[in-house]
Structures are given as structure tokens and as C-alpha cells.
Amino acid sequence: MANIWDHYSSAQDFVGYKGQQVGFLDRDGTICHEQPISRAGEQVALIEGSAEGVALLKHHGYYLIVITNQPRISRGEADEGRLREINDALSGQIETLTGERIDHFLYCPHEDNACPWRKPNPGMLQFAALRLGLDITRTTVVGDSHKDILAGQAVGARTIQVLTRNLVSDGTPKPCQPNHTAPDLLAAAHLILRLDHISV
Ligand SMILES: [Zn+2]
Numbered sequence: 001m002a003n004i005w006d007h008y009s010s011a012q013d014f015v016g017y018k019g020q021q022v023g024f025l026d027r028d029g030t031i032c033h034e035q036p037i038s039r040a041g042e043q044v045a046l047i048e049g050s051a052e053g054v055a056l057l058k059h060h061g062y063y064l065i066v067i068t069n070q071p072r073i074s075r076g077e078a079d080e081g082r083l084r085e086i087n088d089a090l091s092g093q094i095e096t097l098t099g100e101r102i103d104h105f106l107y108c109p110h111e112d113n114a115c116p117w118r119k120p121n122p123g124m125l126q127f128a129a130l131r132l133g134l135d136i137t138r139t140t141v142v143g144d145s146h147k148d149i150l151a152g153q154a155v156g157a158r159t160i161q162v163l164t165r166n167l168v169s170d171g172t173p174k175p176c177q178p179n180h181t182a183p184d185l186l187a188a189a190h191l192i193l194r195l196d197h198i199s200v
Helices: 004-010 050-059 080-098 123-132 146-154 185-195
Strands: 022-025 063-069 104-108 140-143 158-162 180-182
Touching (some): 004 123, 050 063, 063 146, 140 185, 146 158
Parallel strands (some): 063 104
16 A cells, blocks of 8 residues: 555545535545444434535535545445445535535545545545646545544645534544634535625
């Protein structure tokens, strides 16, 4: 695992990208609560404000890419097909509520920080930037974890930490220095529009 193209074969094509502004969103702890991956067919538990935040950015033309660490795959607790089902269910639930879908999902199945895709490494951001021809410094990374913020900072993206969880497993907040904080994804979406000088 040495470079960002190692996950290329597992990444699906970016559909529908037309050069618009891009937002990168963490999944668990930012859009939805951590998903018990073994339970098939259940609704994903959305975090308050997240569907509305996705919809607000979509209404203003943003292309939204989820970037998520999913080490349960390498641990054998779930397979990639199941992960895609959950991602589809998540996007479908947001669509039912708001009429908008998340555009694309990228994930790292590994547990080892040697993988360049595993946040806090910025491989997913770099991959998307190369595939889409993005100026990554004009994108925003939104996440609850210091790992999301560090990944964004590593490539010079704007970073917004949502204070929806922001705890490591022992309950101690892990410090990081995002550009901005927001109580949830809806507030983060309003902030992005304001920073990008888009009037709502
Ligand atoms: Zn990986």
C-alpha cells in the first residue's frame, strides 16, 4: 500500500460531475450515526441537520463526495457489497426527505494507517482531485473527527469540524485546529455558502 491509486479498481466512476464546487463529507458521526453493519435492510440513523445540510449544498450546485474510513471491512466484519448497500440506503433516505442525493462515496477498507487513503492521510482527497481536476484548496472538508480535519489540512482544503461527536472512544476530546467549527452539517453548509459568497 504505497500510493493513492491502489484503491482505483474499487472506486466507482464519478458520475455527473460538471466542474461544480466540491464538498467532502465524513460519513459516520457527521451524516449518520455509526452504522451497525450487520443489520440488513434497516434505516440508517441520520444525525439531525445532516439531510438538510446535504440538500442545501446540492441546491446551490455543489458536488458532494463522502470520504469514510471503513476498517470493519479489512477486519472481516462486513464486505464491500454490504457497505455499498448502506451507502445507497443513506443516500436514498436523504433523497426521500429532501429530494437530493449524495453524489459519490469513497472509502478506505483498511485498518492500517500506512494506507494513503485512510484518514488522517489525504489519499481520498488527492484521488478525487486528480480524477476531477480539482483545485483542492478551493474545496471544503467537513467531519467530526480530528482525522477528517488533519486529512483536509494535509492538502490545504478548508476544514470545518462539526461538533456532533468529536470524541475518541475513551470520551476524551481529541484536539485539532479546523478553520471553522459548526454544531452540525446544516450549520456547516450555511457556513460554506457564506464563505463561498453564495447568497441563500
Ligand atoms: Zn486503504
